[in-house]
Amino acid sequence: LKIVLLSGGVGGAKMAEGFAFSRFAEQFSVIGNVADDQEFHGLWVSPDIDTLTYTLAEQIDTEKGWGLQAESNQVLDQLKTLGADTWMYLGDKDFATHIYRTELRRQGIRPSEIAAKIARSYGVKTPIILPTDSCIHNQVMTNSGWIDFQDYFVKYACLPEVLDFNITGIEAAIATPEALKAIAEADLIVIAPSNPIVSIKPILSVPGITEALMSSAAFKVAVSPLINGETVKGPADQMMKVAGYRSDVIGVADFYSGLIDALVIDQQDRNAVSELSASVEHVLATDTLMFNRQNKIRLAETLVHV
Numbered sequence: 001l002k003i004v005l006l007s008g009g010v011g012g013a014k015m016a017e018g019f020a021f022s023r024f025a026e027q028f029s030v031i032g033n034v035a036d037d038q039e040f041h042g043l044w045v046s047p048d049i050d051t052l053t054y055t056l057a058e059q060i061d062t063e064k065g066w067g068l069q070a071e072s073n074q075v076l077d078q079l080k081t082l083g084a085d086t087w088m089y090l091g092d093k094d095f096a097t098h099i100y101r102t103e104l105r106r107q108g109i110r111p112s113e114i115a116a117k118i119a120r121s122y123g124v125k126t127p128i129i130l131p132t133d134s135c136i137h138n139q140v141m142t143n144s145g146w147i148d149f150q151d152y153f154v155k156y157a158c159l160p161e162v163l164d165f166n167i168t169g170i171e172a173a174i175a176t177p178e179a180l181k182a183i184a185e186a187d188l189i190v191i192a193p194s195n196p197i198v199s200i201k202p203i204l205s206v207p208g209i210t211e212a213l214m215s216s217a218a219f220k221v222a223v224s225p226l227i228n229g230e231t232v233k234g235p236a237d238q239m240m241k242v243a244g245y246r247s248d249v250i251g252v253a254d255f256y257s258g259l260i261d262a263l264v265i266d267q268q269d270r271n272a273v274s275e276l277s278a279s280v281e282h283v284l285a286t287d288t289l290m291f292n293r294q295n296k297i298r299l300a301e302t303l304v305h306v
């Protein structure tokens, strides 16, 4: 049984941890999101891929859900002294990852190989696969025009009203052979409870990826990131509305309609099961709130038996 997870950052990494520490660890790989990649302080930062890497390396800052444990911020403080704009917090150890990635990219090494190399260096066994080696980039339209999603998310703390979304570079992006192979060979494809619009859509929209998913014989199951109409964390609920979907499990089912065989929703939404059955073949309501290793593993193992 080969399992492939489509994942964003924090929400997706929790699901990835569940699989990577379950009895299915050896059969598991994850395709991450690169549309949040951005240059900070002259360095190539890949937030969602790093969150996956640090989580699977068991070095994630569990309080924040991203960044490395036991960080210090001397580099950032020094940059501030120099007059740099330091709204994007990067810890000292984390800086090393970005310096290394930037250096290898300058050498012309494929981003997929760089991500794999960094993951291996951190002791991660799970293959972390990029959907594309092309540069794609999430942007949101606000009253002051298009801005980078990371600016909206971190710098402006999700305060501006979002009017529209765009992924720059997506039409010309090329799917990686690793992602296409993983999808083609998978028996089970899981869409993590990640932000559908800025985490999962950039993976699905890489030309060739949705086609590969559609022609894969794998059973496809999504886990809802929305519980009781709300996100556990982050702006996915508001974003679903802006994108024209309901901000609840019905909206999530609509978003993935035609793609998934099953939807797993939280037990708090169990009243929606009969309504969902009209659009999704299998619906399972269970506890989907992941807060410790054990319940992440439990959810992962439940998905194998949907």
Ligand code: GDP
Binding pocket: 007, 008, 009, 010, 011, 012, 013, 014, 048, 192, 193, 194, 195, 196, 198, 199, 223, 224, 225, 226, 227, 230, 231, 232, 233, 234, 236, 237, 266, 288, 289, 290, 291
């Ligand atoms: P980001 O890239 O760091 O924003 O993370 P993701 O896109 O992977 O995940 C964000 C989504 O994860 C949010 O919509 C949250 O509601 C959802 N999420 C976070 N933790 C959990 C959880 O424990 N269970 C479920 N069902 N969803 C979660």
Ligand code: CA
Binding pocket: 008, 009, 010, 033, 036, 047, 048, 198, 199
């Ligand atoms: Ca992200």
